[in-house]
Amino acid sequence: MTDTQHGPRGPHSAPADLPTQYAPAEVEGPLYERWVERGYFEADAESAKPPYAIVIPPPNVTGSLHLGHAFEHTLIDALTRRKRMQGYEALWQPGMDHAGIATQNVVERELAKEGTSRHDLGREAFTERVWRWKAESGGQISGQMRRLGDGVAWSRERFTMDEGLSRAVQTIFKRLYDDGLIYRAERIINWCPRCLTALSDIEVEYAEQDGELVSVRYGEGEDSLVVATTRAETMLGDTAVAVHPDDERYRHLVGRTVKLPLTDRAIPVVADEHVDPEFGTGAVKVTPAHDPNDFEIGRRHGLPALAVMDEHAVITAHGPFQGLDRLEARSAVVGALRAEGRIVAEKRPYPHSVGHCSRCKTTIEPRLSLQWWVKVGPLAQAAGDAVRDGEVTIHPKEMETRYFGWVDNLHDWCISRQLWWGHRIPVWYGPDGETVCVGPDEEPPSGEGWHQETDVLDTWFSSGLWPFSTLGWPERTESLEKFYPNAVLVTGYDILFFWVARMMMFGLYAMDGTPPFRTIALHGMVRDQFGKKMSKSFGNAVNPLDWMDAYGSDALRFTLARGANPGVDVPIGEDWVQASRNFCNKVWNATRFALMNGATVQGPLPDPAEMSAADRWILSRLNTVVAQTDALYDDYQFAKVSDTLYHFAWDEVFDWYVELSKTTFAAGGRAAEVSGRVLGEVLDVVLRLLHPVVPFVTDTLWTTLTGGESLVIASWPADSGFRDAAAEREIGTLQEAVTEVRRFRADQGLQPGQRVPAHLELAGTPLAAHEEAIRALLRLEPAGAEFSATASLPVAGAKVALDLSGAIDFAAEHRRLTKDLQAARKELTQTTAKLGNEAFLAKAPDHVVEKIRARRATAEADIARIEAQLENLPRG
RNA sequence: GGGCGCAUAGCUCAGCGGUAGAGCGCUGCCCUUACAAGGCAGAUGUCACAGGUUCGAUCCCUGUUGCGCCCACCA
Numbered sequence: 001m002t003d004t005q006h007g008p009r010g011p012h013s014a015p016a017d018l019p020t021q022y023a024p025a026e027v028e029g030p031l032y033e034r035w036v037e038r039g040y041f042e043a044d045a046e047s048a049k050p051p052y053a054i055v056i057p058p059p060n061v062t063g064s065l066h067l068g069h070a071f072e073h074t075l076i077d078a079l080t081r082r083k084r085m086q087g088y089e090a091l092w093q094p095g096m097d098h099a100g101i102a103t104q105n106v107v108e109r110e111l112a113k114e115g116t117s118r119h120d121l122g123r124e125a126f127t128e129r130v131w132r133w134k135a136e137s138g139g140q141i142s143g144q145m146r147r148l149g150d151g152v153a154w155s156r157e158r159f160t161m162d163e164g165l166s167r168a169v170q171t172i173f174k175r176l177y178d179d180g181l182i183y184r185a186e187r188i189i190n191w192c193p194r195c196l197t198a199l200s201d202i203e204v205e206y207a208e209q210d211g212e213l214v215s216v217r218y219g220e221g222e223d224s225l226v227v228a229t230t231r232a233e234t235m236l237g238d239t240a241v242a243v244h245p246d247d248e249r250y251r252h253l254v255g256r257t258v259k260l261p262l263t264d265r266a267i268p269v270v271a272d273e274h275v276d277p278e279f280g281t282g283a284v285k286v287t288p289a290h291d292p293n294d295f296e297i298g299r300r301h302g303l304p305a306l307a308v309m310d311e312h313a314v315i316t317a318h319g320p321f322q323g324l325d326r327l328e329a330r331s332a333v334v335g336a337l338r339a340e341g342r343i344v345a346e347k348r349p350y351p352h353s354v355g356h357c358s359r360c361k362t363t364i365e366p367r368l369s370l371q372w373w374v375k376v377g378p379l380a381q382a383a384g385d386a387v388r389d390g391e392v393t394i395h396p397k398e399m400e401t402r403y404f405g406w407v408d409n410l411h412d413w414c415i416s417r418q419l420w421w422g423h424r425i426p427v428w429y430g431p432d433g434e435t436v437c438v439g440p441d442e443e444p445p446s447g448e449g450w451h452q453e454t455d456v457l458d459t460w461f462s463s464g465l466w467p468f469s470t471l472g473w474p475e476r477t478e479s480l481e482k483f484y485p486n487a488v489l490v491t492g493y494d495i496l497f498f499w500v501a502r503m504m505m506f507g508l509y510a511m512d513g514t515p516p517f518r519t520i521a522l523h524g525m526v527r528d529q530f531g532k533k534m535s536k537s538f539g540n541a542v543n544p545l546d547w548m549d550a551y552g553s554d555a556l557r558f559t560l561a562r563g564a565n566p567g568v569d570v571p572i573g574e575d576w577v578q579a580s581r582n583f584c585n586k587v588w589n590a591t592r593f594a595l596m597n598g599a600t601v602q603g604p605l606p607d608p609a610e611m612s613a614a615d616r617w618i619l620s621r622l623n624t625v626v627a628q629t630d631a632l633y634d635d636y637q638f639a640k641v642s643d644t645l646y647h648f649a650w651d652e653v654f655d656w657y658v659e660l661s662k663t664t665f666a667a668g669g670r671a672a673e674v675s676g677r678v679l680g681e682v683l684d685v686v687l688r689l690l691h692p693v694v695p696f697v698t699d700t701l702w703t704t705l706t707g708g709e710s711l712v713i714a715s716w717p718a719d720s721g722f723r724d725a726a727a728e729r730e731i732g733t734l735q736e737a738v739t740e741v742r743r744f745r746a747d748q749g750l751q752p753g754q755r756v757p758a759h760l761e762l763a764g765t766p767l768a769a770h771e772e773a774i775r776a777l778l779r780l781e782p783a784g785a786e787f788s789a790t791a792s793l794p795v796a797g798a799k800v801a802l803d804l805s806g807a808i809d810f811a812a813e814h815r816r817l818t819k820d821l822q823a824a825r826k827e828l829t830q831t832t833a834k835l836g837n838e839a840f841l842a843k844a845p846d847h848v849v850e851k852i853r854a855r856r857a858t859a860e861a862d863i864a865r866i867e868a869q870l871e872n873l874p875r876g
Numbered sequence: 877g878g879g880c881g882c883a884u885a886g887c888u889c890a891g892c893g894g895u896a897g898a899g900c901g902c903u904g905c906c907c908u909u910a911c912a913a914g915g916c917a918g919a920u921g922u923c924a925c926a927g928g929u930u931c932g933a934u935c936c937c938u939g940u941u942g943c944g945c946c947c948a949c950c951a
Binding site for chain 1: 879881894899900901905915947
């Protein structure tokens with residue numbers, strides 16, 4: 001690389017600066033602060049560079065860093081760091097979400113401990129209290145992100161309740177309201193009787209639960225029918241029984257009434273298509289005030305909705321059940337029905353799906369109430385079309401099906417919450433029933449009888465604006481012009497519906513049809529080393545900070561990146577983090593070696609004519625790896641990027657090239673100089689390629705190696721186009737030969753360090769230029785006068801003769817060679833048979849036939865070699 | 877009830893029509909002066925089962941079994 005910026009310390013420091021082991025704890029903290037102080041992560045809206053923006057999926061202000069964040073942040077950080085190095089104006093937009101219910105719950109719990117409640121405080125004092133909580137203990141995650149090395153533009157940090165973002169919320173609310181896309185209506189909503197608020201459909205989690213299905217006789221004698229229910233207590237609010245219009249069994253009852261047990265009411269029997277005659281008795285009790293389906297039936301038949309529970313899910317209906325909680329009421333009602341002999345069947349346990357509040361796990365109570373809604377039809381249509389038209393790409397593609405399935409079948413979105421912490425709905429009600437929606441620059445109506453809506457908005461309403469509200473919208477700021485739309489959204493598939501789809505809807509709506517991002521890259525969930533979901537209750541949850549303390553942030557990051565196959569869950573275990581730590585240490589020591597041997601990045605690369613085959617080989621491979629890395633990054637293949645670099649660095653550079661270069665360095669002279677420059681180049685590029693994933697260790701090493709200011713602002717390597725197939729073949733042959741002799745040595749029980757006299761006949765073979773290296777790698781001494789070969793290994797046309805002084809038993813080697821010979825002969829038979837197959841030759845593509853030919857040739861060569869080796873083995 | 881996905885080495889996962897791969901783990905030998913957080917060599921798989929397509933299938937098709945996940949208003 002030629003763009004190394006020299007810092008004040010000169011070309012490079014003495015290798016003695018580097019201890020034999022990498023100590024991340026000493027490096028990471030100060031290094032991160034230096035990056036931030038120098039403003040590397042800040043993004044300039046006025047820059048001439050092309051933009052590359054990613055927003056952070058805003059963590060809850062109540063949250064602290066877990067492995068899921070660490071994972072997601074590693075991916076986003078790697079993407080933005082690479083783009084920054086590629087010369088883009090890279091922006092990783094940080095910030096947090098006010099997390100309505102979650103935060104309110106936290107502060108309410110705090111108040112409960114103090115023996116008070118939000119109701120004692122009142123709305124204003126309570127919200128002040130929440131702000132105070134945020135100032136004191138909120139946003140722990142920001143500090144933890146520094147530990148991870150997240151390269152975010154801290155000066156741009158935003159909070160969804162900031163003034164600017166509140167303005168954005170108010171603006172879009174007003175616009176949607178004026179466009180008729182926000183309305184108020186009374187419907188059945190999901191009600192949490194503990195949080196005392198409405199929830200949207202996706203904030204409800206369904207779980208199989210054992211309940212009881214009781215069949216109850218309504219009415220008397222011939223005019224009776226049996227309905228089944230798992231929620232007996234709601235019968236107090238029944239206002240009809242429904243049957244299918246074509247159901248012969250009940251035709252005579254349709255239009256008539258039956259008496260509702262335990263009450264003095266008679267309720268009509270109605271015919272409705274919704275009823276499945278196959279299910280149960282084919283007759284359904286209808287409770288319009290407490291069941292969404294029943295509500296619809298009620299609407300179709302003009303039935304009254306009779307509410308029998310209050311917001312705490314306590315029975316309000318007059319009579320013996322009044323004041324009972326819904327569960328108490330259920331058994332009481334069943335008991336009373338049983339006493340009247342009206343229970344005709346009971347099924348217990350009866351497993352069925354029950355909805356729970358995603359925040360507090362309380363069972364949801366469907367409840368009739370007046371709420372605010374977003375009419376999602378047109379918005380969702382646009383959100384779907386943007387993906388269908390290819391304006392936005394979802395990665396991996398399989399997730400598109402899920403996206404369409406949701407976006408195309410969306411119910412209206414209930415956006416009002418009966419909470420105090422959040423964006424208060426900007427609507428005022430007048431004394432004569434007027435409703436006025438107030439924009440951000442308008443004075444709310446004042447005077448006798450006017451008051452503002454008390455509900456706040458769903459948290460996801462404001463996070464849906466995140467990609468543009470953080471950039472200053474509704475103002476047309478330079479940042480908005482520059483960084484909208486974002487390049488890509490990186491997030492988990494679990495919030496595809498919660499968040500991604502909403503950003504799509506709002507982004508397209510607010511920004512005149514421009515989607516919020518061009519690509520949606522969905523990642524999986526972090527799991528434990530057995531692929532199990534991590535959870536506190538299961539006891540397998542890990543605090544990422546512990547692992548960062550023990551092994552360094554780079555080790556954690558590398559492990560996560562290495563597991564990141566698109567859209568697939570990522571298992572992680574401590575062993576794997578250790579392995580990554582080992583890799584970081586290996587990089588560290590390889591660089592130490594290079595520094596101790598005069599590796600340099602100074603000056604231009606020598607002419608290839610001056611280089612050894614090993615030099616040309618590694619540079620050829622290096623450039624191939626640069627090209628591969630780019631292709632993989634552009635496809636969000638983080639696991640493969642990491643794996644490619646891991647193997648290239650460790651296997652090829654550190655094991656082979658470094659070992660080969662030792663001979664060169666020992667010899668000194670021009671060849672050593674050339675190799676030193678090549679090694680410097682290779683390390684320089686490898687460190688750059690690794691930097692996005694393991695920023696700390698690479699920056700530390702790179703600045704030492706090159707004297708440059710920082711890898712964060714260094715340039716990303718480009719494939720120079722240099723390839724040398726001949727050198728790659730030559731070194732390949734060398735590797736095979738060395739491995740073959742090593743295997744022989746190992747089989748013979750020779751200790752790795754033991755020097756063995758040997759005579760090498762390499763002239764005229766591809767190995768001719770490598771005698772010194774081969775002797776060094778294989779610990780072969782020059783043969784003395786009394787040399788007598790006891791074993792001779794033919795490899796690649798050359799011959800390596802070893803003097804083993806007759807001390808070795810050759811039986812094992814004979815057995816192994818015989819086994820290999822059999823395998824080679826089998827291969828020969830198979831390939832020959834294949835090449836004799838006319839159908840194969842006629843239909844298989846040329847490259848496959850060539851490959852089989854090559855395999856046959858290899859098998860033949862192997863047989864010859866092994867036979868020769870057996871020949872040379874002493875008998876006995 | 878729909879939809880999607882997965883079953884490959886002891887574990888976690890890549891591969892996806894032409895001789896089965898990685899990491900960790902395992903076996904043996906070595907502190908070879910960058911690194912024992914290391915080096916070298918090695919073992920391990922009827923690629924879930926049954927059919928089909930093909931010159932050829934772990935890879936494509938159909939079915940079976942066993943697991944996940946998402947969605948849905950089943951009383």
